[in-house]
Amino acid sequence: MAPRPRKRKNKGLEPNLYESNGYYTYRRPDTGTRHGMGRDKAKAQDAARVLNSRLMRGADLVADVMGESKNTLEKAITAWITEWVNADPKLSEWTKKAKYGRGQRIIKDTGKTVLENCSTRWCAEYLDGNHFGSAYVQYRAVLSQIFQFAQTKGWINRNPVEPTRSSNHYEKLRRRLTVEQFKSIYVLAPEWMQIAMELALICLFGRAEVSAARYDHIRDGRMHYIREKTKDRSKTAYVAIEMTPSMDDLVRRSRLLAPVSPFIVHRMPSRTQDRFAHEHWSRVTGDYITREFARIRDSLPQMRVIPANQKPTFHEIRALGSRLLELKGTNVEDIQVLMGHADENMTQYYLDGHDTRWQQAKGNPYNLEALLNISQQPL
Incomplete structure (x- = not known):
């Protein structure tokens, strides 16, 4: 070619x-x-x-002349996606989509590279020069899986990614969403987005759960949802939330919005072709929720001065809701269950970063004399 x-x-x-x-x-x-x-x-x-x-050592030209097949990174990624990613029944569709997207990015960046030329130095330079923050960790993991796959095919003898840094000491830059910012965005949002924001704040849904929420998920007085990111590795991802008056009101207002839809968050698509792209033509995808939220957010003067990589996203509504629940006196254990977390440390991560979290300590019931007397008693 x-x-x-x-x-x-x-x-x-x-x-x-x-x-x-x-x-x-x-x-x-x-x-x-x-x-x-x-x-x-x-x-x-x-x-x-x-x-x-x-x-440029001419490896590709020599291989073409000699009729030899070239084991390039692109070839390895294409086979890895087909045989390991798409064929794995344990992976969720969200995970498969994420792995496919990162694989395609690597192909675009450097897909013609011959596998034999992928040394540890090559991997380190590619990761350090192209991916920063949390993306470094994600792309390192994908590259490692690709080279593991190539090993099983006998295309390489070792995984060159293993000696590279497993972390680049990523520090989260995105700011937490404040109550005032939520209110400002909510006022400007269309009604379907207001419903989406309320679901995220009240039920602590992520955007995938907001997009997937249906009326028929409400049964026996509870709203059932599955935390998409962890459903394949933890039973805590399956949550049935007791319906409260605020949730009942949210669902009632949602039903009044046109068009008639099985999804709680729905809208009339602006383009005809959108109506046949998803499970139901009125469904709002997670990507669209993210983009629309960002568009409204960036229209606010107070948001324009915040650096792009620090602006709070739709996902921060989930964190804000968890912190507001804690301030209302809800136990961390109950918040953890509502968020579908298997690990309390993850819940604590969402609760941190908003403001100072004062630890509630019981007062000392003893006066000075009593304490001194206790201290003099033999142990």
């Missing part, structure tokens, strides 16, 4: 060298990472020629 022709502005440049607004960037053919080369075209061309002579 002939290589894709270069864009007009990059014609005449050395392979792997690109120009944008007079600035030159070199993309390493072995790792996919990009490196600035300045604005001097002659120097950038010279540097690209030297780098290409060292990094």
Whole structure:
């Protein structure tokens, strides 16, 4: 197959060298990472020629001439998705979609890399140069699985990812959503979004649970929901919430919204093609909830000054709701059950970061004299 022709502005440049607004960037053919080369075209061309002579060893051309099959990263990822991801009955659809998306991103970045050239240094440079924060951990895990799969095929002898850092000391930057911010967004939101926000705040639903909530999930006086992210590994993901007056009112108002739908959060699609894309044409997907929430949030002047990577997302409503319940006197154990968490530490993570959580301590019932007398008694 002939290589894709270069864009007009990059014609005449050395392979792997690109120009944008007079600035030159070199993309390493072995790792996919990009490196600035300045604005001097002659120097950038010279540097690209030297780098290409060292990094492009002609392995692909030799294999083509000899008729040998190339075990590239793209080939390994495609087979891994088919044989390990899609074929695994224990993986949820959400997990499969996430793994597929990350696999496609790696193919886009550096899919033509031959597996034999994927050393530990290659893995470290790719991860450090392309993924930051929590994404580093996620992509490292996916790369490790891909290379484990390649080992089972005999394409490589060892997993080059294993020696790399398992964590890059990621610190959460996204801010917690405040009550005032929730109110400001709620006032501007369309009615279906208000219902979605209330579900997240009152029932502590994530966006997947908000999108999936149906009227027929309410039976025997309880709303049944399944925590999508943990349903395959924990029985605590299956929760039946007692219907309260506030939940009854939420459901009643939801039913009044057009069109008639089996889903509690529903809307009339703006485009005809949307009506046939999901389980029911009125259903609102999790992605759409996220985008619409962000759009309304960013329309607020007080939100525009917050850096993009720190702005609270729809998911922060769940954390806000858990903290408000705690302030109302609800036990952490009850909040943990409502959130579908198997581990209390995860619930504590959602409760932290809003404000100072004062630990409630019992007062000392003894006066000075009593304490001194106790201290003098033999142990």
